[in-house]
Amino acid sequence: MQKIDVLSGYVELINMMPHPSQGISADLYAVNMARTSFLGESKGEEADLKLLKYLIEHKHLSPLEHIKFTFKVKVDIATARQWFRYRTGVFSELSRRYTEVDEDEFYIPTDFRAQSSNNKQASDGLISNQVGAQNIFDSIVASAWDSYAKLIELGVAREQARLVLPVASMTTFIWTTDARNLLHFLKERCDEHAQYEIRQYALAIMKIVRCYMPHTLKFMEM
Amino acid sequence: MQKIDVLSGYVELINMMPHPSQGISADLYAVNMARTSFLGESKGEEADLKLLKYLIEHKHLSPLEHIKFTFKVKVDIATARQWFRYRTGVFSELSRRYTEVDEDEFYIPTDFRAQSSNNKQASDGLISNQVGAQNIFDSIVASAWDSYAKLIELGVAREQARLVLPVASMTTFIWTTDARNLLHFLKERCDEHAQYEIRQYALAIMKIVRCYMPHTLKFMEM
Amino acid sequence: MQKIDVLSGYVELINMMPHPSQGISADLYAVNMARTSFLGESKGEEADLKLLKYLIEHKHLSPLEHIKFTFKVKVDIATARQWFRYRTGVFSELSRRYTEVDEDEFYIPTDFRAQSSNNKQASDGLISNQVGAQNIFDSIVASAWDSYAKLIELGVAREQARLVLPVASMTTFIWTTDARNLLHFLKERCDEHAQYEIRQYALAIMKIVRCYMPHTLKFMEM
Amino acid sequence: MQKIDVLSGYVELINMMPHPSQGISADLYAVNMARTSFLGESKGEEADLKLLKYLIEHKHLSPLEHIKFTFKVKVDIATARQWFRYRTGVFSELSRRYTEVDEDEFYIPTDFRAQSSNNKQASDGLISNQVGAQNIFDSIVASAWDSYAKLIELGVAREQARLVLPVASMTTFIWTTDARNLLHFLKERCDEHAQYEIRQYALAIMKIVRCYMPHTLKFMEM
Numbered sequence: 022m023q024k025i026d027v028l029s030g031y032v033e034l035i036n037m038m039p040h041p042s043q044g045i046s047a048d049l050y051a052v053n054m055a056r057t058s059f060l061g062e063s064k065g066e067e068a069d070l071k072l073l074k075y076l077i078e079h080k081h082l083s084p085l086e087h088i089k090f091t092f093k094v095k096v097d098i099a100t101a102r103q104w105f106r107y108r109t110g111v112f113s114e115l116s117r118r119y120t121e122v123d124e125d126e127f128y129i130p131t132d133f134r135a136q137s138s139n140n141k142q143a144s145d146g147l148i149s150n151q152v153g154a155q156n157i158f159d160s161i162v163a164s165a166w167d168s169y170a171k172l173i174e175l176g177v178a179r180e181q182a183r184l185v186l187p188v189a190s191m192t193t194f195i196w197t198t199d200a201r202n203l204l205h206f207l208k209e210r211c212d213e214h215a216q217y218e219i220r221q222y223a224l225a226i227m228k229i230v231r232c233y234m235p236h237t238l239k240f241m242e243m
Numbered sequence: 244m245q246k247i248d249v250l251s252g253y254v255e256l257i258n259m260m261p262h263p264s265q266g267i268s269a270d271l272y273a274v275n276m277a278r279t280s281f282l283g284e285s286k287g288e289e290a291d292l293k294l295l296k297y298l299i300e301h302k303h304l305s306p307l308e309h310i311k312f313t314f315k316v317k318v319d320i321a322t323a324r325q326w327f328r329y330r331t332g333v334f335s336e337l338s339r340r341y342t343e344v345d346e347d348e349f350y351i352p353t354d355f356r357a358q359s360s361n362n363k364q365a366s367d368g369l370i371s372n373q374v375g376a377q378n379i380f381d382s383i384v385a386s387a388w389d390s391y392a393k394l395i396e397l398g399v400a401r402e403q404a405r406l407v408l409p410v411a412s413m414t415t416f417i418w419t420t421d422a423r424n425l426l427h428f429l430k431e432r433c434d435e436h437a438q439y440e441i442r443q444y445a446l447a448i449m450k451i452v453r454c455y456m457p458h459t460l461k462f463m464e465m
Numbered sequence: 466m467q468k469i470d471v472l473s474g475y476v477e478l479i480n481m482m483p484h485p486s487q488g489i490s491a492d493l494y495a496v497n498m499a500r501t502s503f504l505g506e507s508k509g510e511e512a513d514l515k516l517l518k519y520l521i522e523h524k525h526l527s528p529l530e531h532i533k534f535t536f537k538v539k540v541d542i543a544t545a546r547q548w549f550r551y552r553t554g555v556f557s558e559l560s561r562r563y564t565e566v567d568e569d570e571f572y573i574p575t576d577f578r579a580q581s582s583n584n585k586q587a588s589d590g591l592i593s594n595q596v597g598a599q600n601i602f603d604s605i606v607a608s609a610w611d612s613y614a615k616l617i618e619l620g621v622a623r624e625q626a627r628l629v630l631p632v633a634s635m636t637t638f639i640w641t642t643d644a645r646n647l648l649h650f651l652k653e654r655c656d657e658h659a660q661y662e663i664r665q666y667a668l669a670i671m672k673i674v675r676c677y678m679p680h681t682l683k684f685m686e687m
Numbered sequence: 688m689q690k691i692d693v694l695s696g697y698v699e700l701i702n703m704m705p706h707p708s709q710g711i712s713a714d715l716y717a718v719n720m721a722r723t724s725f726l727g728e729s730k731g732e733e734a735d736l737k738l739l740k741y742l743i744e745h746k747h748l749s750p751l752e753h754i755k756f757t758f759k760v761k762v763d764i765a766t767a768r769q770w771f772r773y774r775t776g777v778f779s780e781l782s783r784r785y786t787e788v789d790e791d792e793f794y795i796p797t798d799f800r801a802q803s804s805n806n807k808q809a810s811d812g813l814i815s816n817q818v819g820a821q822n823i824f825d826s827i828v829a830s831a832w833d834s835y836a837k838l839i840e841l842g843v844a845r846e847q848a849r850l851v852l853p854v855a856s857m858t859t860f861i862w863t864t865d866a867r868n869l870l871h872f873l874k875e876r877c878d879e880h881a882q883y884e885i886r887q888y889a890l891a892i893m894k895i896v897r898c899y900m901p902h903t904l905k906f907m908e909m
Contacts, residue, residue, distance in 0.1 A: 035726060038755055040706035057759070057781045057861055060701060079658075086777040087863045089704055089755050093723070099406055102320075108330035111752040111865070115723045118364045118438065128406065136400040142340045144400030154397050161390035161407045168383035175376050178358040178366035180438050184321055184350065185383045189406035195723055197753045199777070214523075216340065216402050257504060260533055262484035279537070279559045279639055282479060301880075308555040309641045311482055311533050315501075333530040333643070337501045417501055419531045421555070436745075543850055546764075552774035562808045562882065572850065580844040586784045588844030598841050605834035605851045612827035619820050622802040622810030624882050628765055628794065629827045633850035660784065660846050 023232070025225040028218060029128040030095035030191055032225045037233065038089040047088050047200065047234040048073060054084035070236055077240040085237070088200035092226065097128035098188045100218045107206050110198035117192075118180040122169060126191045127162050134217065144217065162187055200234065204241060211243075245454070247447040250440060251350040252317035252413055254447045259455065260311040269310050269422065269456040270295060276306035292458055299462040307459070310422035314448065319350035321410045322440045329428050332420035339414075340402040344391060348413045349384050356439065366439065384409055422456065426463060433465075467676070469669040472662060473572040474539035474635055476669045481677065482533040491532050491644065491678035492517060498528035514680055521684040529681070532644035536670065541572035542632045544662045551650050554642035561636075562624040566613060570635045571606050578661065588661065606631055644678065648685060655687075689898070691891040694884060695794040696761035696857055698891045703899065704755040713754050713866065713900035714739060720750035736902055743906040751903070754866035758892065763794035764854045766884045773872050776864035783858075784846040788835060792857045793828050800883065810883065828853055866900065870907060877909075 022041075024033035039045045045053075045061045052069045053060055055076055063069055076084060096104070105112060133154040134144035148154060165187050172182040183190075198206070207230070209215065210223035231238050244263075246255035261267045267275075267283045274291045275282055277298055285291055298306060318326070327334060355376040356366035370376060387409050394404040405412075420428070429452070431437065432445035453460050466485075468477035483489045489497075489505045496513045497504055499520055507513055520528060540548070549556060577598040578588035592598060609631050616626035627634075642650070651674070653659065654667035675682050688707075690699035705711045711719075711727045718735045719726055721742055729735055742750060762770070771778060799820040800810035814820060831853050838848040849856075864872070873896070875881065876889035897904050 036704060036709075038702060038704035038706070038757070040704070040708065042706065042708045043702075054779045054861055057779055057859055080653075083777065084779055087757060087779065087861065089863075091704070091753060097406065098320075098324075098410065102324065102327075105324075105327055106334070111749065112328070113720045113723055113750055113753065116364065130403060130406070133394075133397070134400045134403055135398050136395075142338065142402075144402060148398040150397050154394055154399055157390050157393050157397075158407060161387055164386055165383055165407075165409065168379050171379050172355075172376055173358075175355070175372050175379075176357050176370040177376055178356045180364075180366060181352060181356055184319065184352070184411035185380060185387075185409050187387065187407050187409055188320065188412070190410070193723055195720055195753065197755075209524075258482060258487075260480060260482035260484070260535070262482070262486065264484065264486045265480075276557045276639055279557055279637055302875075305555065306557055309535060309557065309639065311641075313482075313531060333527065335498045335501055335528055335531065415501055417498055417531065419533075431746075541850065542764075542768075542854065546768065546771075549768075549771055550778070556772070560808065574847060574850070577838075577841070578844045578847055579842050580839075586782065586846075588846060592842040594841050598838055598843055601834050601837050601841075602851060605831055608830055609827055609851075609853065612823050615823050616799075616820055617802075619799070619816050619823075620801050620814040621820055622800045624808075624810060625796060625800055628763065628796070628855035629824060629831075629853050631831065631851050631853055632764065632856070634854070 023229045025228065027096075027221050027225050029097070030222075032222055032229070033093045034090065034229050035093050035195070036091040038087075041233075048236045050088055051076070051084045051200070051234075051237065054087045055081070073236055074240050077237065082201045085201035085204070086199040088234070089197060090200065090203055090230065091195060091197040093193070093195050094222070095191055095193045096222060097218065098190050098192055100128075100216070100222065101192050101194065102188075103210075103216065103219050104196075104222075107198070107202065109202040110196050112194050112196055114192060114194035117183045118178075121173065121179060122166070122183065122186060122190060124166055127166070127187065128189045128191060128218075129158065129162065133158075143214065162189060200230075200237070203230065204237070204243065207243065208241075245451045247450065249318075249443050249447045251319070252444075254444055254451070255315045256312065256451050257315050257417070258313040260309075263455075270458045272310055273298070273306045273422070273456075273459065276309045277303070295458055296462050299459065304423045307423035307426070308421040310456070311419060312422065312425055312452065313417060313419040315415070315417050316444070317413055317415045318444060319411050319440065320414055322350075322438070322444065323414050323416065324410075325432075325438065325441050326418075326444075329420070329424065331424040332418050334416050334418055336414060336416035339405045340400075343395065343401060344388070344405065344408060344412060346388055349388070349409065350411045350413060350440075351380065351384065355380075365436065384411060422452075422459070425452065426459070426465065429465065430463075467673045469672065471540075471665050471669045473541070474666075476666055476673070477537045478534065478673050479537050479639070480535040482531075485677075492680045494532055495520070495528045495644070495678075495681065498531045499525070517680055518684050521681065526645045529645035529648070530643040532678070533641060534644065534647055534674065535639060535641040537637070537639050538666070539635055539637045540666060541662065542634050542636055544660070544666065545636050545638065546632075547654075547660065547663050548640075548666075551642070551646065553646040554640050556638050556640055558636060558638035561627045562622075565617065565623060566610070566627065566630060566634060568610055571610070571631065572633045572635060572662075573602065573606065577602075587658065606633060644674075644681070647674065648681070648687065651687065652685075689895045691894065693762075693887050693891045695763070696888075698888055698895070699759045700756065700895050701759050701861070702757040704753075707899075714902045716754055717742070717750045717866070717900075717903065720753045721747070739902055740906050743903065748867045751867035751870070752865040754900070755863060756866065756869055756896065757861060757863040759859070759861050760888070761857055761859045762888060763884065764856050764858055766794075766882070766888065767858050767860065768854075769876075769882065769885050770862075770888075773864070773868065775868040776862050778860050778862055780858060780860035783849045784844075787839065787845060788832070788849065788852060788856060790832055790836075793832070793853065794855045794857060794884075795824065795828065799824075809880065828855060866896075866903070869896065870903070870909065873909065874907075
């Protein structure tokens with residue numbers, strides 16, 4: 022389906038329910054669920070959208086939970102750790118107990134952001150010495166992978182050798198969630214208070230989801 | 244309440260429901276919930292234990308969900324990532340966007356395990372060159388912290404500087420879960436197929452929990 | 466702890482975490498969880514309340530999930546069915562497969578409300594013929610119980626005989642939920658769009674909860 | 688898709704993910720999720736089934752959570768109340784605050800089961816006076832509907848009039864759940880200790896699900 026490159030990784034929609042081949046928009050699907058009616062049954066676009074708007078304005082959001090999205094995501098571990106806090110989704114992650122890490126599997130930032138002076142939990146603008154930071158970053162990531170490779174060579178188990186890898190290491194997972202919880206995730210993570218990295222991923226997902234349920238997003242003011 | 248040191252961290256029981264000051268064992272509490280009766284009401288120890296055994300043998304485990312445990316845990320990030328997959332619990336984690344990491348906040352293994360030859364996902368015995376592995380490990384962890392400190396000095400935001408820290412970095416969180424899901428966690432993570440590190444934490448928690456609900460654990464053959 | 470009669474039933478707080486004997490208000494407990502600090506540790510009331518207000522205004526509500534409330538509730542089946550839709554709580558219900566129903570175990574309304582003319586899903590004011598409705602109601606409830614008793618007498622299993630009982634039959638359950646989800650329940654069910662019956666129960670619960678976390682409710686504008 | 692009549696109601700599969708039009712069996716889909724691989728990618732049927740068997744035998748069941756089933760169900764309220772206890776699913780139910788109940792919307796048993804003499808919570812065999820029980824049952828259900836109709840005629844709101852209807856009243860809902868939790872439901876409700884009514888529904892659902900994931904059910908010994 023759709024795949025968008027984000028930073029050193031990507032997000033890819035790999036499945037959804039209703040499936041596009043069924044020819045029912047997710048917007049109409051939510052209305053069908055609220056009416057407990059046949060899939061695809063419409064009372065006319067105007068009546069359908071009026072009900073959808075009503076449901077969202079009155080926060081009757083459970084019909085959205087019947088709609089499912091499955092994404093494949095490649096992202097750094099620090100960002101993945103924020104992502105996995107959304108406990109209503111299902112995550113299947115590639116295990117580093119099972120597979121080795123390749124030399125190029127790291128997130129390398131291209132801009133180094135400054136610590137915010139008035140928000141202890143945020144960044145604000147860029148630091149002046151970009152080249153200095155880039156050198157430190159590149160060098161330690163290369164050393165970490167080198168140490169990992171040496172430990173593997175000494176016969177250390179993958180599950181233990183990975184301990185030396187930086188949280189900038191990339192991980193890959195499949196994530197299935199429902200539209201209600203997905204929109205909640207997007208609301209929080211497309212927000213400007215979210216960390217820059219996860220925000221780029223969330224914006225890419227929002228772009229994809231908007232194709233399938235444009236009216237729901239519009240009524241939610243997203 | 245009880246605190247047990249585990250590897251470079253610890254587990255500490257900081258609260259539970261029923262609270263010990265109420266003078267009701269968690270074993271009896273589960274029986275009260277199943278009977279929808281008054282807290283602490285007993286039909287005699289024999290009848291109470293007979294019902295508890297019946298509930299567990301017939302997998303009527305929902306009464307156990309009224310019993311809550313809250314632990315404070317300090318553990319490396321790799322292990323925390325396995326832990327956070329248990330989505331029924333509540334986690335409050337110390338944020339590294341907010342606080343800096345100290346020099347000694349790393350898990351340093353004392354034994355390096357060998358990759359299992361017949362199980363792609365496990366370790367098996369120890370490698371021969373323990374000193375070599377230890378040197379590689381200590382050295383890269385020290386370098387990583389040094390790089391982190393330098394990035395902070397250059398003014399890089401904590402949320403971004405942390406990317407160079409190894410997954411061996413320690414993290415601290417508070418975890419609240421119910422007895423049913425806690426026992427499920429313990430069953431999986433005290434198992435010999437679980438990774439060594441999380442198993443040590445799970446065994447420490449089991450030791451604590453056994454003090455409060457000894458009969459439940461016994462009937463579950465734990 | 467506290468018990469409030471509601472319609473033909475009641476709500477009773479039977480336990481909570483933190484337990485009152487611990488001497489920590491639930492308001493402060495939420496702040497402790499957010500800070501990952503010791504239970505009861507305060508940075509002064511002003512600083513504590515400032516953080517609590519910040520958490521609520523920025524919707525960082527997960528610290529509230531460590532706070533648990535357990536209620537015993539007696540309520541009619543129609544209302545219980547609305548209640549059990551809140552899937553994050555734990556419910557232990559007295560089973561009618563197991564115990565017989567007594568003659569007086571029914572919710573008998575004292576006022577009969579009129580169907581709203583402009584909201585297909587609500588009531589609005591009272592009907593004029595209150596006595597007529599009361600007679601119909603009392604009579605059919607008495608007949609239903611009589612039929613139930615006769616089926617039991619013929620030897621019909623309780624699990625099947627109960628099918629003739631009205632949804633006005635009372636049921637008793639124990640409900641454990643966390644403060645975040647409890648406040649969400651109260652927000653929806655104390656609302657004037659909620660059905661009259663469940664609203665009375667929700668208002669009684671709000672009265673109880675307000676004693677234990679007054680500032681949280683105030684900051685949530687409840 | 689498939690619809691099976693059960694007692695006075697039915698179960699109907701109305702959607703699933705993966706959708707049949709995608710041409711991937713749910714068995715293979717689970718394997719794809721465990722491998723974090725492309726949908727439909729096979730390493731040969733033998734290798735695929737070997738992995739599926741391994742996952743199930745070692746209780747690595749989370750890949751099954753990516754598979755979703757949506758059913759439309761018509762069932763009596765007593766059975767629905769047992770069903771709704773499975774809190775991991777999503778339920779959208781036709782509201783009786785919104786729509787009136789028709790005269791024929793009741794579950795009428797054709798056999799009356801006897802109370803078990805050795806299990807307080809079960810039935811065992813049939814009672815001798817079937818005709819007597821049938822008459823009591825038919826008569827009170829007819830009276831209840833008559834009382835309901837009279838209350839509606841007096842102008843009583845639907846949300847309140849429904850209180851006189853028996854728990855034998857039929858209700859209709861849409862249920863979406865994942866394969867892991869669905870199989871857990873089937874294991875418990877196809878069991879001979881489950882009440883007769885819900886067991887008939889569960890057996891019908893198992894028949895449908897077996898068409899889509901025959902190997903998963905076989906490896907689970909279902």
